[in-house]
Amino acid sequence: SLSYDDAKETELNQRQITLNSLIFYMHEESGMSYRKISKWLNRSGIKTYHGNTWGVTGNSVYSVIKRMKEREQRLIQSNQNFSSQITEFKIGE
Numbered sequence: 655s656l657s658y659d660d661a662k663e664t665e666l667n668q669r670q671i672t673l674n675s676l677i678f679y680m681h682e683e684s685g686m687s688y689r690k691i692s693k694w695l696n697r698s699g700i701k702t703y704h705g706n707t708w709g710v711t712g713n714s715v716y717s718v719i720k721r722m723k724e725r726e727q728r729l730i731q732s733n734q735n736f737s738s739q740i741t742e743f744k745i746g747e
Contacts, residue, residue: 669703670703673700673703673718674718674722677691677695677715677718677719678719678722680694681715681719687712688711688712688713688715688716689710689711689712690712691708691712691715692708692709692710692711692712692714692715693708693710695708695715696708702714
């Protein structure tokens with residue numbers, strides 16, 4: 655069974671995934687600007703990961719999308735297999 659901390663972390667991760675999906679959809683599919691998304695989230699009472707309101711400039715929404723894309727790139731790179739070969743290996747002079 656999960657400890658309280660593990661359960662809380664799982665809940666936060668699920669919330670983050672849901673929020674990331676919502677923001678991505680609003681921006682990419684609906685074409686909403688970062689500012690409009692921020693206003694909508696604040697009007698809807700949806701807080702940031704740290705429990706704050708979303709910044710009016712839209713920078714915090716942009717950061718969520720940016721971090722999501724960076725995570726996707728890391729996952730793609732970590733799943734790639736690279737072959738390596740050592741050639742002409744010399745020690746000394």
